[in-house]
Amino acid sequence: MEITKPNTADVLDGNITQAQLNQWKYKYKKVIKLTIKDDDETTLFAYFKIPDMSIRSAVLQASKMDEFKALEVLFKNCYLGGDGKIEQEDDLRLNITTAFSDHIQPKPVKIEII
Numbered sequence: 001m002e003i004t005k006p007n008t009a010d011v012l013d014g015n016i017t018q019a020q021l022n023q024w025k026y027k028y029k030k031v032i033k034l035t036i037k038d039d040d041e042t043t044l045f046a047y048f049k050i051p052d053m054s055i056r057s058a059v060l061q062a063s064k065m066d067e068f069k070a071l072e073v074l075f076k077n078c079y080l081g082g083d084g085k086i087e088q089e090d091d092l093r094l095n096i097t098t099a100f101s102d103h104i105q106p107k108p109v110k111i112e113i114i
């Protein structure tokens with residue numbers, strides 16, 4: 001019986017596989033990749049899905065009581081994977097989730113009365 005080793009070319013940034021990324025894209029349509037450097041200047045990666053209305057509602061409810069809690073709700077519900085260090089270190093998780101939150105804010109809309 002032949003033993004096959006995973007092809008290192010199939011492992012992407014954040015130690016995810018191309019197959020995993022393809023699965024996320026199929027399931028969630030859009031996947032957001034964020035990059036952050038830790039204290040050692042190591043580049044780390046995190047992947048998020050776009051929140052649906054129920055997640056946005058939960059984040060909004062949590063934000064009325066505690067902004068940090070709202071970011072945690074966003075992270076827990078939208079984080080798909082990436083470098084484990086992001087999950088383990090509060091500062092990294094806070095920074096990357098804040099950047100993700102900024103990215104998903106509503107876009108400006110032009111209103112014109114005609």
